[in-house]
Amino acid sequence: MNRIQKKIWMLASVVLIIMAIIWIALTYYNQKTQNQYNDILQRYLSMNEVTSTSQKVVTDLNNYLLEPSENHLGKLDKSKDKLNMAKLEIGKLRNSKNEFALMNYMNLIDSFIETTDRSLMFYAESDTETSNKEFTEATRLSKYISEMTLTLIDTELKTYDVFYRGIIDQSAEFKKLGIWLMLLITLLLLVITYWFSLSITRPVQQLTRAANELSAGKFDKEIKVESNDEISFLAQTFNRMRININNLFQEIQQKAQLEHELQQNKLLLQESQLKNLQSQINPHFLFNTLNTLSKKAYLEGSEETSDLLVSVAGLLRYNLKWLDKSVTLQDEVMVIQQYMNIQKARFTDRLTLHLDIDHSCLEVQIPGLTLQPIIENAVIYAVEPREEGGQIWLRIKDGENMVKIEVEDDGPGISEDIRIQILEGERIETNSASTGIGFVNVVKRLRLFYGMENLMDIQSDIGIGTKVVIRIPKTRGVEQHAQTLNR
Amino acid sequence: MRKVGLIFLIIICIFLSYLTFTTAEKVFHSDWKLPAAASQKENSFRIVLITQELDTPFWDKVGKGAEQQAQRNGASLEVWGSYGKNQDDFLKKLEIAIQSKVDGIIVQGLDTDRFKELTKVKAAFYGIPIITVGNDVPKAESLRKTYVGSNQHLAGVMIAKLMLSDMGQEGQVILLSDSQKEFYQEQRLSGIKEVLQSFPNVETIYSETPEAREQVIAKTRDLLNQYPEADGFIAVNANMAGAMIQEIGRRGQVEPYFIYSFDDGSESMTLLNQKKLDGVIEQSPEMMGRKSVDVLMQWLKNETVPLDANGYSSEIRMIKAMDER
Numbered sequence: 133m134n135r136i137q138k139k140i141w142m143l144a145s146v147v148l149i150i151m152a153i154i155w156i157a158l159t160y161y162n163q164k165t166q167n168q169y170n171d172i173l174q175r176y177l178s179m180n181e182v183t184s185t186s187q188k189v190v191t192d193l194n195n196y197l198l199e200p201s202e203n204h205l206g207k208l209d210k211s212k213d214k215l216n217m218a219k220l221e222i223g224k225l226r227n228s229k230n231e232f233a234l235m236n237y238m239n240l241i242d243s244f245i246e247t248t249d250r251s252l253m254f255y256a257e258s259d260t261e262t263s264n265k266e267f268t269e270a271t272r273l274s275k276y277i278s279e280m281t282l283t284l285i286d287t288e289l290k291t292y293d294v295f296y297r298g299i300i301d302q303s304a305e306f307k308k309l310g311i312w313l314m315l316l317i318t319l320l321l322l323v324i325t326y327w328f329s330l331s332i333t334r335p336v337q338q339l340t341r342a343a344n345e346l347s348a349g350k351f352d353k354e355i356k357v358e359s360n361d362e363i364s365f366l367a368q369t370f371n372r373m374r375i376n377i378n379n380l381f382q383e384i385q386q387k388a389q390l391e392h393e394l395q396q397n398k399l400l401l402q403e404s405q406l407k408n409l410q411s412q413i414n415p416h417f418l419f420n421t422l423n424t425l426s427k428k429a430y431l432e433g434s435e436e437t438s439d440l441l442v443s444v445a446g447l448l449r450y451n452l453k454w455l456d457k458s459v460t461l462q463d464e465v466m467v468i469q470q471y472m473n474i475q476k477a478r479f480t481d482r483l484t485l486h487l488d489i490d491h492s493c494l495e496v497q498i499p500g501l502t503l504q505p506i507i508e509n510a511v512i513y514a515v516e517p518r519e520e521g522g523q524i525w526l527r528i529k530d531g532e533n534m535v536k537i538e539v540e541d542d543g544p545g546i547s548e549d550i551r552i553q554i555l556e557g558e559r560i561e562t563n564s565a566s567t568g569i570g571f572v573n574v575v576k577r578l579r580l581f582y583g584m585e586n587l588m589d590i591q592s593d594i595g596i597g598t599k600v601v602i603r604i605p606k607t608r609g610v611e612q613h614a615q616t617l618n619r
Numbered sequence: 620m621r622k623v624g625l626i627f628l629i630i631i632c633i634f635l636s637y638l639t640f641t642t643a644e645k646v647f648h649s650d651w652k653l654p655a656a657a658s659q660k661e662n663s664f665r666i667v668l669i670t671q672e673l674d675t676p677f678w679d680k681v682g683k684g685a686e687q688q689a690q691r692n693g694a695s696l697e698v699w700g701s702y703g704k705n706q707d708d709f710l711k712k713l714e715i716a717i718q719s720k721v722d723g724i725i726v727q728g729l730d731t732d733r734f735k736e737l738t739k740v741k742a743a744f745y746g747i748p749i750i751t752v753g754n755d756v757p758k759a760e761s762l763r764k765t766y767v768g769s770n771q772h773l774a775g776v777m778i779a780k781l782m783l784s785d786m787g788q789e790g791q792v793i794l795l796s797d798s799q800k801e802f803y804q805e806q807r808l809s810g811i812k813e814v815l816q817s818f819p820n821v822e823t824i825y826s827e828t829p830e831a832r833e834q835v836i837a838k839t840r841d842l843l844n845q846y847p848e849a850d851g852f853i854a855v856n857a858n859m860a861g862a863m864i865q866e867i868g869r870r871g872q873v874e875p876y877f878i879y880s881f882d883d884g885s886e887s888m889t890l891l892n893q894k895k896l897d898g899v900i901e902q903s904p905e906m907m908g909r910k911s912v913d914v915l916m917q918w919l920k921n922e923t924v925p926l927d928a929n930g931y932s933s934e935i936r937m938i939k940a941m942d943e944r
Contacts, residue, residue, distance in 0.1 A: 161646060232665060232695050236719035243718040243745075276715050302646055309642040316635040323628065 135361030178221040335363035462494040482521025514543025534603040664722040670700040675885040684908025728756035754803040766930030767911040775810020789820030790850035835862035851877035857884025
């Protein structure tokens with residue numbers, strides 16, 4: 133994960149390589165031209181060497197002839213050796229253009245050496261005249277050698293003219309190359325550096341932007357950085373942090389909502405309890421009294437009254453006892469039967485209750501006193517006002533995840549406005565005919581209990597009847613919610 | 620906008636790299652043709668052709684012929700020489716050639732002592748064969764192997780006959796020759812005189828002058844003054860023809876005179892074309908060059924030893940001004 137470092141290294145090595153290439157090329161070129169110049173100079177120098185050494189030979193010979201001493205002879209031999217060396221050097225300069233001339237040249241040198249030798253020989257034989265003649269010839273030959281050297285150099289210049297001009301042209305081109313190369317490299321390096329810096333700064337900019345947005349509170353925008361270096365790692369970490377914060381946030385919100393609901397639930401409960409308490413004198417006194425009344429009625433032979441009193445007592449107890457707890461559907465159904473017993477006593481034939489219960493569903497947990505207020509409502513609105521009485525159906529059916537409870541009556545029905553008001557939980561009941569817990573209270577409690585909306589539905593046609601449908605989930609909503617949270 | 624900039628940048632980059640690479644190629648790639656290495660022909664003979672008159676049409680042709688033949692025989696040949704009959708220079712070249720130990724020397728004969736000494740002593744000392752070409756020097760005096768060129772005596776005979784056929788058998792003829800009696804001129808003169816002797820009505824006036832132009836002009840003037848009746852001129856030394864005709868032309872018409880010369884002068888052919896010369900003895904310079912090299916090679920390769928000391932004559936023919944175009 134040292135990508136940025138790598139990139140910097142890469143840039144540095146690119147620059148280094150370019151520099152190395154240029155350096156090598158320059159060195160190569162320099163070496164090449166140096167060699168060329170050396171060769172050229174060598175040619176001229178070795179030719180010139182011949183001239184100067186031949187002149188030296190003449191001088192030494194002259195010295196020796198004037199004053200024959202070992203010293204002078206040694207010098208003469210030395211310069212002759214040098215001339216021979218120079219001749220050998222000259223031999224290397226042969227090419228097809230100067231072959232002829234060079235051969236002549238070398239032979240001329242030979243002749244020159246021979247002539248000097250002859251002069252020495254005659255001198256040794258004390259034949260001074262001939263020796264002098266040979267010396268004169270040697271002098272002349274030395275002159276010829278000088279002239280021929282010049283001619284050769286001239287030929288050389290002509291032969292290599294193109295070559296020399298080529299070198300000059302090349303050096304001119306070389307200057308141009310330097311300029312072009314500098315421009316090209318400058319441009320390339322600028323471009324490379326630009327791209328390189330962009331590859332570092334662009335992700336940083338993206339990250340900065342993302343950080344700004346995050347600090348502004350936008351947690352739902354994904355942080356995306358197009359890069360493959362440390363910045364991208366940073367961005368990923370940043371992104372994960374964003375997701376975590378987002379999740380935490382939602383959790384807190386949900387918790388707050390839940391707490392709020394709980395609060396409401398409690399309030400409702402307290403309200404219903406209060407209402408209960410208001411109507412509660414002394415429950416034990418009331419039960420005892422009701423029981424006593426029941427016994428008395430039984431003893432007096434009024435069995436029907438006795439039963440009715442038992443039902444009332446049961447209902448009352450249930451009312452007080454189960455309001456803030458969940459009960460089974462079974463309990464609810466029992467309470468409804470007791471309640472209906474009491475109401476039957478009141479309405480006799482006018483009220484008919486039809487029960488259609490699937491007994492396998494009766495284990496479902498529901499809030500206490502859920503069905504009773506609905507039935508009571510149906511009795512109050514569908515049976516009580518009508519002289520001919522009414523019918524009430526209670527159906528409990530097994531759905532897939534739900535238990536479907538239907539309470540239907542054949543009363544006058546309710547208007548659409550009222551229906552919606554009830555479902556929205558806005559309607560304030562003023563009718564005091566109920567046992568205390570109103571319809572709206574049921575709706576709200578159901579909603580809180582299961583943590584779901586739309587558990588209750590009301591279908592109503594004016595003049596035909598009203599049907600209240602409650603769907604009870606087989607598992608409780610709060611549990612479901614807890615499960616989702618734990619996931 | 621960004622795209623345009625990018626394309627612009629790329630184009631600049633390509634352009635710069637193109638320039639860089641082309642110049643780099645020029646810098647690092649050189650295709651100068653250096654002279655090839657020495658051909659190492661060990662047994663290639665080195666022959667020098669030395670003339671006194673470089674850059675004259677006649678001797679150029681000799682050189683050309685010689686070079687052709689040398690090429691054919693696989694020998695290397697160089698043409699050396701002096702310009703405008705500079706004897707010192709010429710002799711120096713000859714000496715250098717001898718001291719350079721060339722394999723053979725073809726030389727335009729020069730009838731001087733120094734020349735003879737060089738050929739006889741020096742060349743013989745180094746064992747270098749010498750062939751005279753164009754102009755001969757007697758074998759006894761120069762130890763030349765042979766002579767290749769025109770038979771100058773015959774040339775003299777031909778020019779005399781040519782003149783007689785034009786001029787008729789009587790008249791005054793002025794022979795202008797070199798005061799430095801060269802062998803070939805002597806031969807020409809002897810040929811001319813041999814013919815003219817048998818015509819008593821033809822008066823021959825022989826005159827000598829150094830070759831320098833002013834002196835030729837002066838001499839011509841003298842002769843014209845001395846012999847106003849002269850009918851014909853023969854420039855035995857062809858190089859004198861130009862100066863001579865110039866002086867004659869200054870006096871009057873050139874046409875009435877019968878003027879003849881040889882083709883080895885630098886102006887001969889031009890004068891003939893201008894019809895200022897009435898006739899020229901044309902030799903075969905190219906053939907001379909070829910033959911001389913051929914003969915020398917034969918000697919060097921030991922094919923023909925000894926060479927014919929009398930020489931190998933090349934073709935000569937007469938050209939009249941009328942014949943030319």
